[in-house]
Amino acid sequence: MxxxxxxxxxxxxxxxxxxxxxxxxxxxxxxxxxxxxxxxxxxxxxxxxxxxxxxxxxxxxxxxxxxxxxxxxxxxxxxxxxxxxxxxxxxxxxxxxxxxxxxxxxxxxxxxxxxxxxxxxxxxxxxxxxxxxxMSFYGGLGDLLAAAVAEGMPDADRVTVGYSVTGWRMTKGARNTAELLIGEIDRVSFTDGALRVGPVEIRNAVFPFPPPVGPRSVIAPFPSGEIVTIPRHIPARTVEAQLTSSTFEEEQIFSSEDATPEERARTDFMVAVQVVGASGGGRNGHVRGHDIWRVxxxxxxxxxxxxxxxxxxxxxxxxxxxxxxxxxxxxxxxxxxxxxxxxxxx
Missing domain, CATH: 3.40.50.720 (NAD(P)-binding Rossmann-like Domain)
Incomplete structure (x- = not known):
């Protein structure tokens, strides 16, 4: 060096x-x-x-x-x-x-x-x-936001990271990654206080994004790496990431390999974290912006x-x-x- x-x-x-x-x-x-x-x-x-x-x-x-x-x-x-x-x-x-x-x-x-x-x-x-x-938009941002929201909270029991993304234009590498993740059988999850690898039931849920996004249907769980990292610094029993269902329904997402940098920048996002305490109650926090690639x-x-x-x-x-x-x-x-x-x- x-x-x-x-x-x-x-x-x-x-x-x-x-x-x-x-x-x-x-x-x-x-x-x-x-x-x-x-x-x-x-x-x-x-x-x-x-x-x-x-x-x-x-x-x-x-x-x-x-x-x-x-x-x-x-x-x-x-x-x-x-x-x-x-x-x-x-x-x-x-x-x-x-x-x-x-x-x-x-x-x-x-x-x-x-x-x-x-x-x-x-x-x-x-x-x-x-x-x-x-250390990127998916994974790193959720990890940091969860830590900031849970700071000083003694009884965090469940951490949920919700991603709302519109206008995502995947690169070739991102598309290849998505195809690998979609076809994955043995998935990583964190439930009952333990990291597990195996088949996971994919379900539809609703995440309570704050205004102006509001509650949205989401894919749960979404396979993002903060389920590995968040338990390292928050003693929760369950950690899960979720992504708006509409993200993968947009026409351009899988057909944008040749998109220009300016087109790729046209994303809108909110990342929100909900930390629920073991005895009830909890905390919320979020970030909102544009261009997930730049972030x-x-x-x-x-x-x-x-x-x-x-x-x-x-x-x-x-x-x-x-x-x-x-x-x-x-x-x-x-x-x-x-x-x-x-x-x-x-």
Whole structure:
């Protein structure tokens, strides 16, 4: 890793999220190492970004552990943006953990998030790496919001994260991820105080989103990774994510591989968390905004820059977003960047 100015590697840099992350880092004057599998595409992107003094490229195929290790060793933080993480996650994360390089990814799938905690915790702790999976719109935002809502609540029993999303235009990687998740039989769930893997009944429910969205029919459970991370810092008996049923009914969602960046930005969202106490009562909080892709990119960049500026967690290893950073403070940083408007109890 560098001993002077930090270097941020962006794996999957030529995808939509990777481009947003690279551009955001460059807007902050940070040095960026564009990485991925296609050398020509990486060089073309470097030219488009137009910051020759700050941008380098490095090719690292997923099936080349030595190349991935060289990539990780060159950087201070590796931001992994290339899904589906079911297949891409472990090769890149393993290289970062073994090199002692901080790692952040945009995973949504629960299984890769669970595997990261189970497989790389000891290695990252030994090498001094901080590894934060799903620091993105899905997963990371719910994890942070749940922690902020439940802060100081002694008897949290059930945590439900509701996503209301309209106008989602999936990239090829997002579509491939969705197809994997839809066809998944053995799903990760958290019920009766335990993480479980097995068939899960998919049901229709209604989530009480606050105005102006209001109550909406949702898919429950929605397979998002905060069901793995939230129980790490909130002692609830049940954790579940839910997504508005109408999201997958919109015509454009699965046919938008060639959408422009401007079209992809036309999403509206609300993420709301309900924490119910064991003896009744509870708390609610939510964020509301536009462009889920930009929110994910900002979350990972803010986390990455905090890790290199001495404002990261005191412990190393694999951490959830809310274990790595004070949740309410982190959400307020994102609100200050106009990622969303934040509403917390009290």
């Amino acid at each position: 560098n001993s002077t100015a930090p270097l941020f590697a962006v794996y999957g840099a030529t995808g939509h999220t990777g481009r947003l992350v690279a551009a955001e880092l460059l807007s902050r004057g940070q040095a960026v190492l564009l990485a991925g599998r296609n050398a020509d595409a990486l060089h073309a992107l470097a030219g488009e970004l137009g910051s020759p003094g700050l941008v380098r490229t490095q090719t690292a195929p997923l099936d080349d552990p030595a190349a991935l290790r060289r990539l990780a060793e060159a950087a201070d933080v590796l931001i992994h943006c290339a899904g589906p993480f079911t297949t891409t996650g472990m090769p890149v994360a393993t290289a970062a953990a073994e090199a002692g390089t901080h790692y952040i990814d945009h995973a949504i799938e629960p299984h890769p998030v669970k595997n990261l905690f189970e497989t790389l915790q000891a290695t990252a702790g030994r090498t001094g790496a901080v590894m934060i999976p799903q 994910g990119a900002l979350a990972s960049v803010v986390a990455a820059t905090l890790l290199t500026s001495g404002e990261g967690p005191s412990k190393t290893g694999v951490l959830s977003a809310a274990e790595a950073f004070p949740a309410a403070d982190f959400l307020r940083r994102l609100e200050a960047l106009e990622a969303f408007t934040l509403h917390l109890p009290g």
